[in-house]
Amino acid sequence: MKPDLSINFAGIKAPNPFWLASAPPTNSGYQIMKAFDAGWGGAVWKTLGVPVINVSSRYGSINYRDTRMAGFNNIELITDRPLADNLKEIEEVKKYFPDHAVIASLMVETKAEWHQIIKDVENAGADGIELNFGCPHGMCERGMGSAVGQEPSVLKTIVEWVMEVAQVPVITKLTPNISHIVDPGLAAVQGGTNALSLINTVKSIVGIDLDTFAPYPVVDGKGTNGGYCGPAVKPIALEMVKELAKHPEIMNTPISGIGGIETWRDAVEFILLGAGSLQVCTAVMHYGFDIVREMKSGLEEFMIDKGFNTIEDFRGKALPNVTEWKHLNLKHKVVAEIDSDKCVGCDLCYIACDDGAHQAIRIPEDNENRIPEIIEENCVGCNLCSLVCPVEECITMVDRPYEGEPITWHDRTEAGTIPTTFDDDRAGGKHHFVPTVQDALKHRN
Amino acid sequence: MSEYKKPNTTEEFEKNFSQKKPLMNPTEAYFESSRCLTCYDAPCIQACPTGIDIPLFIKQIQTKNLTGSARTIYSSNWLGNACGTICPTGVLCEGACVYNHQDVPPIQIGRLQNYATSMAIKQEKRLFTAGQDNGRKVAIIGSGPAGIACACELRTMGYSVDIYEAKSKPSGLTLHGIAAYKITNEEVTEELDFLTNQLGLNFICNHAIESKEQLLSLESTYDAIFLGVGIGPTRSLALEGEEKENVVGAVEFIEELREKQESMSIGKKVVVIGGGNTAMDAASQSARLGAEKVTLAYRRDKESMGAYDFEYKLAISAGVDSLFRAQPVAIVGDEKATGVEFVQTESIDGKLGYKADSEFIVEADLIIKATGQAKCLPLLNLIDQLDLDQRNKIIVNENFQCTNPQYFAGGDAVNGGAEVVNAAFEGKQAALGIEAWLNNKQS
Numbered sequence: 001m002k003p004d005l006s007i008n009f010a011g012i013k014a015p016n017p018f019w020l021a022s023a024p025p026t027n028s029g030y031q032i033m034k035a036f037d038a039g040w041g042g043a044v045w046k047t048l049g050v051p052v053i054n055v056s057s058r059y060g061s062i063n064y065r066d067t068r069m070a071g072f073n074n075i076e077l078i079t080d081r082p083l084a085d086n087l088k089e090i091e092e093v094k095k096y097f098p099d100h101a102v103i104a105s106l107m108v109e110t111k112a113e114w115h116q117i118i119k120d121v122e123n124a125g126a127d128g129i130e131l132n133f134g135c136p137h138g139m140c141e142r143g144m145g146s147a148v149g150q151e152p153s154v155l156k157t158i159v160e161w162v163m164e165v166a167q168v169p170v171i172t173k174l175t176p177n178i179s180h181i182v183d184p185g186l187a188a189v190q191g192g193t194n195a196l197s198l199i200n201t202v203k204s205i206v207g208i209d210l211d212t213f214a215p216y217p218v219v220d221g222k223g224t225n226g227g228y229c230g231p232a233v234k235p236i237a238l239e240m241v242k243e244l245a246k247h248p249e250i251m252n253t254p255i256s257g258i259g260g261i262e263t264w265r266d267a268v269e270f271i272l273l274g275a276g277s278l279q280v281c282t283a284v285m286h287y288g289f290d291i292v293r294e295m296k297s298g299l300e301e302f303m304i305d306k307g308f309n310t311i312e313d314f315r316g317k318a319l320p321n322v323t324e325w326k327h328l329n330l331k332h333k334v335v336a337e338i339d340s341d342k343c344v345g346c347d348l349c350y351i352a353c354d355d356g357a358h359q360a361i362r363i364p365e366d367n368e369n370r371i372p373e374i375i376e377e378n379c380v381g382c383n384l385c386s387l388v389c390p391v392e393e394c395i396t397m398v399d400r401p402y403e404g405e406p407i408t409w410h411d412r413t414e415a416g417t418i419p420t421t422f423d424d425d426r427a428g429g430k431h432h433f434v435p436t437v438q439d440a441l442k443h444r445n
Numbered sequence: 446m447s448e449y450k451k452p453n454t455t456e457e458f459e460k461n462f463s464q465k466k467p468l469m470n471p472t473e474a475y476f477e478s479s480r481c482l483t484c485y486d487a488p489c490i491q492a493c494p495t496g497i498d499i500p501l502f503i504k505q506i507q508t509k510n511l512t513g514s515a516r517t518i519y520s521s522n523w524l525g526n527a528c529g530t531i532c533p534t535g536v537l538c539e540g541a542c543v544y545n546h547q548d549v550p551p552i553q554i555g556r557l558q559n560y561a562t563s564m565a566i567k568q569e570k571r572l573f574t575a576g577q578d579n580g581r582k583v584a585i586i587g588s589g590p591a592g593i594a595c596a597c598e599l600r601t602m603g604y605s606v607d608i609y610e611a612k613s614k615p616s617g618l619t620l621h622g623i624a625a626y627k628i629t630n631e632e633v634t635e636e637l638d639f640l641t642n643q644l645g646l647n648f649i650c651n652h653a654i655e656s657k658e659q660l661l662s663l664e665s666t667y668d669a670i671f672l673g674v675g676i677g678p679t680r681s682l683a684l685e686g687e688e689k690e691n692v693v694g695a696v697e698f699i700e701e702l703r704e705k706q707e708s709m710s711i712g713k714k715v716v717v718i719g720g721g722n723t724a725m726d727a728a729s730q731s732a733r734l735g736a737e738k739v740t741l742a743y744r745r746d747k748e749s750m751g752a753y754d755f756e757y758k759l760a761i762s763a764g765v766d767s768l769f770r771a772q773p774v775a776i777v778g779d780e781k782a783t784g785v786e787f788v789q790t791e792s793i794d795g796k797l798g799y800k801a802d803s804e805f806i807v808e809a810d811l812i813i814k815a816t817g818q819a820k821c822l823p824l825l826n827l828i829d830q831l832d833l834d835q836r837n838k839i840i841v842n843e844n845f846q847c848t849n850p851q852y853f854a855g856g857d858a859v860n861g862g863a864e865v866v867n868a869a870f871e872g873k874q875a876a877l878g879i880e881a882w883l884n885n886k887q888s
């Protein structure tokens with residue numbers, strides 16, 4: 001009765017969609033075997049390619065309050081272990097785990113180098129190849145990584161070189177450091193790639209040492225921009241996955257979702273936006289391989305709950321609901337409601353609304369418990385109060401009925417009823433009062 | 446002087462016996478679960494006698510996978526819900542939480558465990574299925590935590606299981622021994638119903654196994670027999686006047702209290718004799734029932750008490766007075782007991798001695814003996830080749846198999862009286878032991 005988590009991603013089969021992203025957790029056969037043993041379905045080997053040297057002091061992070069590594073940043077390069085060692089270990093891992101996906105991530109320069117390394121990893125038994133066009137530091141200064149990913153025409157040429165010889169499925173990994181993700185995505189598809197994966201890391205500086213005036217991670221008093229990843233980048237990744245999954249010329253190409261995946265919820269979100277496999281780096285660097293158990297358990301319970309038997313049953317199910325702004329119903333109305341039994345009187349909602357939004361919350365004067373009230377006619381339904389409220393299910397956004405049929409900006413454009421004056425019922429000045437300018441200083445007297 | 450008024454209504458009873466570890470609300474669960482560090486090879490897991498994967502179930506709460514969380518808990522501990530509120534977590538999982546090392550309050554593991562399982566129970570989530578009938582039959586004697594855990598585990602493997610219970614209701618001491626401020630009767634019943642509905646547990650209540658004939662019949666009907674009989678009634682003190690009606694055993698006193706709740710009567714002056722956790726519970730609950738003066742009398746000094754420090758503090762905070770170095774020598778009074786005569790003790794070279802001419806009387810209209818339990822010898826002595834150790838604990842091997850190989854045992858009867866969580870572990874292990882033994886016999 002357990003749902004079937006197995007996938008066939010562009011011809012690469014795996015017992016489940018959880019793969020390790022190409023990064024330190026996939027540095028060695030030891031790690032990958034340990035990961036498969038813990039329950040991971042696949043692994044993209046740490047990028048193989050030209051010889052490199054790494055620096056000491058390599059990672060930095062954003063600690064948001066007591067949450068460590070809410071965002072993570074690195075200035076590490078591709079693998080610094082000899083190619084021969086990696087090839088030998090790929091072969092060995094495949095011997096022990098023939099049904100798990102082992103994908104070799106590659107990054108070299110010339111056509112001849114590409115052809116050679118593809119042959120090498122195929123001989124070692126890799127089930128697929130991932131082209132790393134993402135690394136936003138170091139490698140790009142040498143004309144590789146994101147330097148390729150940011151030039152769709154160069155990217156397409158390299159994908160074509162690869163497709164000339166590749167016998168196993170090829171995944172092209174994209175960098176998010178570009179304005180329109182569709183450009184490199186489309187170039188890769190036109191070059192013949194079998195699949196896409198994204199995102200690689202986002203160019204970043206995570207912080208500055210206030211004593212030495214150098215950016216983290218500091219290397220002998222200096223630093224450089226790094227690549228950002230971890231929970232903080234998930235929204236960027238989700239959006240980019242969606243862009244590709246909805247594009248008519250890309251939508252049939254399988255997408256491996258990467259970026260900030262740590263829990264089953266993150267995984268489900270990527271799948272709902274079209275991802276057919278998932279890759280994880282930072283969460284494993286934080287907690288180790290065992291976290292896959294929480295992800296698998298949650299995914300399974302979700303599927304049981306919703307009656308899905310396979311990943312394909314719900315892959316892309318959110319895509320029809322991601323639309324353009326102009327197709328949103330202008331008449332839809334929600335307002336905030338406070339559950340006064342749960343409210344703890346922190347009044348964060350009040351100050352957020354009064355200073356940061358629409359002056360739609362008041363604190364009654366005779367109110368000892370500090371429980372605020374919503375001024376319904378002023379509430380535009382922005383959600384802000386419900387987002388700042390620290391109590392679970394205390395502020396809920398409740399639907400209010402409206403008259404007539406839904407209408408969108410697009411409908412109004414078609415009907416020629418685009419407003420020429422400010423006519424939003426919910427905006428200040430109409431049904432909604434705006435305090436006078438002087439009200440701001442009332443507290444002084 | 447006790448802080449509590451005698452409760453006369455259900456509400457007053459619930460107030461005096463308010464739960465020490467009440468159900469968390471979603472906000473508490475959210476913040477508390479977010480705090481867990483997800484330690485590697487976590488010390489909290491090692492400190493849990495059933496080895497629940499604590500960081501995993503907490504993360505599952507954090508990600509709102511409560512069903513998965515309950516599954517994680519029950520896969521290690523068949524009394525996951527009860528244990529969440531009644532385990533002495535301060536000396537188990539929570540005592541081992543790494544936060545203690547930096548004086549940050551440890552994660553409230555017990556309450557989180559209770560939260561996840563309560564949600565599953567309330568929503569009647571289907572977590573278990575009985576295994577396909579494997580044609581094997583096991584009899585379980587005693588429906589306490591050990592018996593229940595053994596039965597559940599066997600059912601998942603496809604065994605047919607009958608549980609014989611002397612009392613009118615299953616659950617053992619969880620229902621009639623644990624202090625009323627740690628768990629309610631409803632909670633115990635709800636968890637048992639949850640397990641019973643999904644696994645089909647067959648309880649045969651009001652059915653004590655007490656004769657050789659009964660045992661022979663069980664031996665010929667069942668492939669194996671599990672002894673989860675606990676350690677029986679309060680042991681006699683062999684004191685003059687002990688038979689008087691207002692002299693009661695702590696276990697019996699608490700059993701009556703759990704059943705009668707606010708209609709339970711209590712004396713004005715209560716003396717509790719003993720220094721273990723049961724004594725603390727009896728004293729604490731006497732005070733909560735509105736006794737005016739409750740005296741806890743122990744024959745050695747405070748440091749020698751077997752009770753956990755937090756249990757002692759709980760009793761003191763309920764208004765209980767303590768009397769150390771007092772050895773009871775007689776129950777005084779004519780028809781009814783009116784007090785206890787003590788003699789002061791002193792330790793001479795580590796041995797207990799009595800001070801000359803130090804006798805004194807403490808007045809009482811209820812005397813509670815919390816001086817250990819008697820063990821179930823009448824039954825155990827009827828079983829052939831069943832070896833007991835010097836303290837009358839059943840001897841078992843690592844599979845919880847007795848010296849008579851058809852018998853397995855676990856819980857208080859084996860460990861001499863520990864916690865529900867130990868009984869839950871041992872009952873489960875015994876089920877696995879039964880499976881291994883029968884498989885081995887077959888092949």
Ligand SMILES: Cc1cc2nc3c(=O)[nH]c(=O)nc-3n(C[C@H](O)[C@H](O)[C@H](O)COP(=O)(O)OP(=O)(O)OC[C@H]3O[C@@H](n4cnc5c(N)ncnc54)[C@H](O)[C@@H]3O)c2cc1C
Binds near residue numbers: 726
């Ligand atoms: C006062 C008190 C307070 C406690 N407080 C706590 C606490 O806060 N937390 C905690 O974790 N643990 C506590 N414990 C310990 C805990 O209750 C026991 O460790 C646990 O219940 C042992 O489980 P068991 O299944 O071995 O035995 P029991 O729970 O004793 O169950 C044995 C069952 O077998 C039945 N039985 C016995 N003989 C026969 C027979 N011949 N035929 C048929 N049935 C029979 C009995 O009626 C009983 O139902 C407390 C114990 C006591 C006495």
Ligand SMILES: Cc1cc2nc3c(=O)[nH]c(=O)nc-3n(C[C@H](O)[C@H](O)[C@H](O)COP(=O)(O)O)c2cc1C
Binds near residue numbers: 046077
């Ligand atoms: C230290 C570090 C090294 C990385 N090295 C590589 C690499 O060699 N090749 C590659 O394609 N991506 C590399 N990445 C990017 C990850 O594979 C992944 O795309 C990114 O971290 C986003 O996923 P996450 O949020 O789960 O970490 C690296 C990331 C980190 C943190």
Ligand code: SF4
């Ligand atoms: S994580 Fe390991 S390699 Fe890195 S600094 Fe610490 S000890 Fe050294």
Ligand code: SF4
Binds near residue numbers: 338347348372389391
């Ligand atoms: S933010 Fe929530 S808890 Fe705080 S005052 Fe507003 S409603 Fe109450």
Ligand code: SF4
Binds near residue numbers: 480483487488544
């Ligand atoms: S020791 Fe404490 S912080 Fe660490 S996993 Fe256990 S409960 Fe969480």
